Amino acid sequence: xxxxxxxxxxxxxxxxxxxxxxxxxxxxxxxxxxxxxxxxxxxxxxxxxxxxxxxxxxxxxxxxxxxxxxxxxxxxxxxxxxxxxxxxxxxxxxxxxxxxxxxxxxxxxxxxxxxxxxxxxxxxxxxxxxxxxxxxxxxxxxxxxxxxxxxxxxxxxxxxxxxxxxxxxxxxxxxxxxxxxxxxxxxxxxxxxxxxxxxxxxxxxxxxxxxxxxxxxxxxxxxxxxxxxxxxxxxxxxxxxxxxxxxxxxxxxxxxxxxxxxxxxxxxxxxxxxxxxxxxxxxxxxxxxxxxxxxxxxxxxxxxxxxxxxxxxxxxx
Amino acid sequence: xxxxxxxxxxxxxxxxxxxxxxxxxxxxxxxxxxxxxxxxxxxxxxxxxxxxxxxxxxxxxxxxxxxxxxxxxxxxxxxxxxxxxxxxxxxxxxxxxxxxxxxxxxxxxxxxxxxxxxxxxxxxxxxxxxxxxxxxxxxxxxxxxxxxxxxxxxxxxxxxxxxxxxxxxxxxxxxxxxxxxxxxxxxxxxxxxxxxxxxxxxxxxxxxxxxxxxxxxxxxxxxxxxxxxxxxxxxxxxxxxxxxxxxxxxxxxxxxxxxxxxxxxxxxxxxxxxxxxxxxxxxxxxxxxxxxxxxxxxxxxxxxxxxxxxxxxxxxx
Numbered sequence: 001x002x003x004x005x006x007x008x009x010x011x012x013x014x015x016x017x018x019x020x021x022x023x024x025x026x027x028x029x030x031x032x033x034x035x036x037x038x039x040x041x042x043x044x045x046x047x048x049x050x051x052x053x054x055x056x057x058x059x060x061x062x063x064x065x066x067x068x069x070x071x072x073x074x075x076x077x078x079x080x081x082x083x084x085x086x087x088x089x090x091x092x093x094x095x096x097x098x099x100x101x102x103x104x105x106x107x108x109x110x111x112x113x114x115x116x117x118x119x120x121x122x123x124x125x126x127x128x129x130x131x132x133x134x135x136x137x138x139x140x141x142x143x144x145x146x147x148x149x150x151x152x153x154x155x156x157x158x159x160x161x162x163x164x165x166x167x168x169x170x171x172x173x174x175x176x177x178x179x180x181x182x183x184x185x186x187x188x189x190x191x192x193x194x195x196x197x198x199x200x201x202x203x204x205x206x207x208x209x210x211x212x213x214x215x216x217x218x219x220x221x222x223x224x225x226x227x228x229x230x231x232x233x234x235x236x237x238x239x240x241x242x243x244x245x246x247x248x249x250x251x252x253x254x255x256x257x258x259x260x261x262x263x264x265x266x267x268x269x270x271x272x273x274x275x276x277x278x279x280x281x282x283x284x285x286x287x288x289x290x291x292x293x294x295x296x297x298x299x300x301x302x303x304x305x306x307x308x309x310x311x312x313x314x315x316x317x
Numbered sequence: 318x319x320x321x322x323x324x325x326x327x328x329x330x331x332x333x334x335x336x337x338x339x340x341x342x343x344x345x346x347x348x349x350x351x352x353x354x355x356x357x358x359x360x361x362x363x364x365x366x367x368x369x370x371x372x373x374x375x376x377x378x379x380x381x382x383x384x385x386x387x388x389x390x391x392x393x394x395x396x397x398x399x400x401x402x403x404x405x406x407x408x409x410x411x412x413x414x415x416x417x418x419x420x421x422x423x424x425x426x427x428x429x430x431x432x433x434x435x436x437x438x439x440x441x442x443x444x445x446x447x448x449x450x451x452x453x454x455x456x457x458x459x460x461x462x463x464x465x466x467x468x469x470x471x472x473x474x475x476x477x478x479x480x481x482x483x484x485x486x487x488x489x490x491x492x493x494x495x496x497x498x499x500x501x502x503x504x505x506x507x508x509x510x511x512x513x514x515x516x517x518x519x520x521x522x523x524x525x526x527x528x529x530x531x532x533x534x535x536x537x538x539x540x541x542x543x544x545x546x547x548x549x550x551x552x553x554x555x556x557x558x559x560x561x562x563x564x565x566x567x568x569x570x571x572x573x574x575x576x577x578x579x580x581x582x583x584x585x586x587x588x589x590x591x592x593x594x595x596x597x598x599x600x601x602x603x604x605x606x607x608x609x610x611x612x613x614x615x616x617x618x619x620x621x622x623x624x625x626x627x628x629x630x631x632x633x634x
Binding site for chain 2: 076085131132133147149150152154155156157158159160161162163164165166167168169170171172173174177179180181183243246249250251253254255256257258284286287288289292293
């Protein structure tokens with residue numbers, strides 16, 4: 001192994017139904033993506049599928065030195081031991097993912113939460129570059145997050161720092177969240193939250209086509225309908241923006257980041273989104289400097305997790 | 318000056334109506350307190366009162382080496398330059414407090430936000446000792462806070478990390494906060510929040526003595542009345558506990574601290590408070606480990622700010 005512990009690492013993005021592994025260099029450049037759909041959530045099946053992808057990525061390295069394997073995994077992950085304590089997606093409890101993979105590939109393996117991995121990727125090579133205090137949010141089925149403060153990705157005492165989706169913003173009048181609480185940021189302002197706002201607005205639009213078709217239509221089409229002036233979609237979009245602004249302002253208030261990157265299909269931070277969103281966030285930023293932050297679109301798209309997981313390994317090497 | 322930059326620093330706690338300065342050593346031991354009531358908020362008057370206290374504390378040092386002066390000040394403070402950008406208590410905008418004091422005392426002066434100073438004091442010598450991820454909250458007129466993650470007090474891009482009082486927990490159905498937003502944690506769960514819950518419950522208790530006297534009675538007596546079984550006080554207390562639990566669970570969810578210390582008159586974290594509070598916080602901690610944190614009473618009381626401000630100087634020296 002070279003002085004710097006190898007110039008490459010394999011980054012793995014493990015999702016609920018899909019795994020991708022690729023070789024990543026110290027500049028964040030990603031090689032060929034080796035992917036597999038996961039049909040079975042049994043740990044040994046997931047590990048064997050994952051290891052297959054990792055081996056293909058390792059083969060890409062040829063004679064180049066590889067520092068190790070970094071895996072971004074859903075759930076509560078101990079980044080010291082590689083233990084997945086709990087993953088609702090996989091229904092896993094205490095699966096020693098790092099150890100299981102290490103046994104198969106015979107190289108150092110580090111595991112961290114997938115949203116934290118994506119945050120590290122964006123911070124180092126994407127939308128967070130040049131900042132010291134950075135927040136990454138992915139608006140999808142839920143809201144995933146990661147926090148960089150004073151130049152460091154923070155993990156917390158039990159590895160859950162950054163689970164911003166489950167802070168309550170409407171404890172008294174919000175939607176019931178998948179976690180059972182009322183008015184979580186995620187219940188109100190994720191992609192799924194946008195669908196809920198469509199349904200909540202349905203009584204005002206008895207003849208709306210959207211109501212019946214909301215699950216099929218999906219968030220991108222609702223956004224498109226709002227942009228094209230559909231009244232029902234527009235009201236839902238406005239209410240969604242209101243709740244997104246509350247949650248963002250809360251995080252700015254507590255954490256005071258310089259920049260927030262939004263990822264996920266619904267959230268490309270363009271004019272249609274930022275024009276109503278930014279003034280609302282600023283109006284709610286009563287303690288932090290209301291002009292002291294920016295909101296941007298994440299840059300690495302689906303590669304953020306794998307790049308971040310590999311970067312985590314390279315920073316430790 | 319010695320190798321270690323001096324074994325002592327003067328710590329100053331600057332409040333809206335009071336200033337206290339004292340010599341503090343590297344073990345957090347505080348000497349005689351030199352105090353003054355402030356009647357005028359004009360910067361030059363505040364500085365001259367503060368400098369008087371500092372000079373008395375410096376005199377206590379005799380021939381011992383003093384690394385500098387640390388000041389905990391209300392408001393948005395740039396801890397690099399000592400500039401108080403904004404302080405609602407003093408109605409100050411861009412007052413160069415550090416520079417003004419340094420001119421008078423001819424020694425290095427460092428200024429940081431008072432709640433952050435108290436957090437550093439408690440973290441280093443009080444309720445936060447032995448942790449790496451620590452949160453300090455002071456429940457008083459408002460809710461002040463400070464955050465230690467991975468062993469470091471975090472300040473944020475614009476020096477406002479830790480302004481936890483102004484994150485909204487009841488954006489739809491809460492009280493109007495002093496900052497103008499609806500349902501801030503501070504509006505619901507500060508000492509003032511408890512008074513509001515008394516008034517909100519008043520219609521259910523038309524003959525209650527509390528309603529008319531609530532401002533005079535104060536939070537400690539309301540707590541006492543609740544403990545003694547007064548129904549009106551008890552309902553208000555229960556609702557206050559509910560809102561305190563929501564805010565605490567939010568902060569645990571986002572930050573994942575190992576320990577939270579509560580300071581301020583109303584909040585001694587004894588059985589009467591923790592017995593109802595803890596199960597509620599745990600029930601709302603859906604993402605972090607619900608048994609992975611503890612809530613304790615702050616230990617340094619009114620000295621936390623001065624000890625923390627001095628410690629800040631000694632750590633930089």
